[in-house]
Amino acid sequence: MSGSWDRRQVRAFLVVVLSLVLVTSLTGSLAALAAAGRYNVVVATGGIGGVYYYYGTAVAELISRYANLSGTAIQTAASIDDLLLIRDRTDLARGTVYCATVLPDSAYLAYTSRHERFASKPAPISILWAMYPNHLHIVTADDTGIKSLSDLKGKRVSTGAPGSGTEVEALLVLEVAGVDPARDFAKWERLGASESAQALADGSISAYFWSGGLPTASVVELGTTLSRRSRHLRLVPVPDDLARQFAVRFPGLAAPARVDASVYGTREATPTLAFWNMFVCHKDTPEEVTYAITKAVFEHLDELVRAVPPARDTTVANAAMYLGGTIPYSEGALRYFREIGAVKK
Template identity: 30%
Template sequence: MGAGLGAVGVALAGCSGGSGPVRRLRLATGPEGGPYNAFGKALAQAVAASVSRLEIVPVSTSASVNNLRKLDDGSVELALAMADAAEDAVLGRESFTRPAAVTALARVYVNYTHLLVPADGPVRSVRDLAGRPVAAGATGSGVQVVAGRVLRSAGLSDGPAATREQQLGLAASAAALREGAVDAVFWSGGVPTPALSDLARELPLRFLPLDDHVGALRQSHGPVYTAVTLPAGVYGLAEPVGTIGVGNYLLARDDVPQGATRELLRVVFERWSDLLREVTAGARLEPRFAISTGQVPLHPGAVTYYRSVYG
């Protein structure tokens, strides 16, 4: 492993301009079968199909918080993460004991927070989760961050009303709901998320509205949270359901060469429809959207790219 990481370092250090060795960048994604993993693989394929001197190497992880730690410790050069976790990393709060070496390349799409329960069950609101077992995202995931904040906002994180949070990834969460091992599942991802579409065909689901919690989350954690809507038709929904939106950032260490970040962004903007096809339906990637990265500073190479292309 040490020799392999050393080879990556040599490739990074020895490449300049449009010639020379291929520059390999490791990208922390998410678990196999998840949207980050799908985006990472699609990005690696898009870069390989271009004339770029880059090679993207997707690395499977438990997602956002884990990715940010890997980015900070230098075990990857690129990462995907939810905006709330990324701001925590930059500011050195919550899961991070100090500010992390993290910069943004683009805000690429919005995650929709899903809170789903069996349609024929007793849970009809967040308050009804008091004392119940809830799948609240895998350890080190962004789902875990937003789920914990929603439950705190609802007064369900401690005391006699506290839910019994279980740290499960998406596949395990779906299986636990199907088997009755949990009464609810939190998930944050694109719409529709294929695994939840599959689950909805097996088990009638109710999606609980969360938009009433947006104001409290914004007050406590800033404008990374927005009100969005799960549209009618997805997952068999007869009516839209208001929920919480959180941006997803493509991130880089600040020591990644500017030429590499500019070349990567060129591919991202040329192939964005391919990158988002398996992640979230109907999304578009636009510069005014992409540069909205809040407290997370843009990488200098990203700043140069946006100025050169869009003025």
Template identity: 30%
Template structure:
């Protein structure tokens, strides 16, 4: 699917030959890349697609289930989607053409800073894991292929002095929902997942009969990681009681989320998307609690991590943000 296409009065054949940003358009199709169904991107993306489709004349916005941020930036670069939910670290790599994007940079541009994504290292009391180094010799999942969870997990594992290829009894690449089911079935000891909170897969695990949820602290590794990969991560706390059975605060590593597009998206369209999204933020908050954290004070250049789309920069300045 083309990320954003427009159909003119000349019909589909003519639209196929036209540029994606054809000036004369009656309909606009916008594919939004989100993430796995067990996270926050997917439901929040569904709410956003609904909001845009209802409030921008001629727009039909749809959501795509994906592996996550890395895949989303790749899809954006390939023109298969028009807008993405993404972690800042993945988009920084995409813009700079490094790591998974080596030799294939993507001109990602931020249009809004959303909520914070929290790295969550999830296990159960029965597994006997109390610190990150206890994962050695265990069966773990480092996240779905193409996810920013996998990138962030690898960086955290490295900082803890573990070898991702040698130090685990088994290393799976599962979605959060699959990971939760694997723990329930006795096939997995722990998993990494980066998302807003609460997230349904971890809530499901904590609420399961006979299981006591355990969240592993790891904020101590943030300085070592940022020294190597840049100041895109920061320590935060997931308060006790966020999940069923979570009796203590979880000291963890976080990264900001952004909505992003290519630098080629027309200014007028970016402005329309932001007007509708900003005015409908209360509706997004009803879709998921993290929607409440889409606020004016978060619209900072440092938090965005990648360059602003010029129309987004103008929009937020007009709203009074001190970028």
């Protein structure tokens, strides 16, 4: 062979090189797809009938349909149960990844080992996105004389059902406000939403805490009941200065919010805190998997909202609101949000 190539040899060489490049690129892409596809994503939700169950089921369906992953939703006892499943049942070696819909306060306590079931082994989680908010309600009536958190002292108050997200949030807010239920309440009740509403209507308690969406049916019904008895529903404010103190004490856990007067027919809008529910996965979930999950959901938000109306607050603008907080975000989710310009580089 001579020291120089003719045109046919050059063309043949280029064809071989381009073929190798294409094969290498295709092989890499297929390998990445295969790496993601071999994982089974189990989405832990909540009880049937609750928003968590329907939201998690819809996300699992989007994962299966668009992420080249197997997605399955399971019914659970909600946040703490979900976080235990992520911690104890994720098996990356066998391709099993647990993700979940969880309350931010439960996630915070589990991640920081402040919850008793995570005291020796914290929840190994990272956030993919913020879902939708629960608003803290501190419900009372005009005739109780309760206008501020400090006015709860000496009164009969319910802080929510034992172990509930409402109770967790209530106790954290009271801690920041310097109110100790065991010491300061005349009677400390731990009732669920409907039981608390009934107790307030009957006069056996003076106020109660509830964390939920707007409007919450039981609070609406209570307002109607009170009105028939010539009483008027009031929501106790969480003032801006206390909200700032809360943010310092528990960074990234809640955001200031307002409940408009029109929501429950109160005499004025009420400042409070919004606790945004989180979608989380095990922190060691491969980046390509959390990227694929996030992409599948956020490129098909219309389908999610049609299935679960509260998902209207699952938006690109809200998704990264916990960035910089105590619990880190998944790198895969951040990669997607950077690609679409929702998060700066």
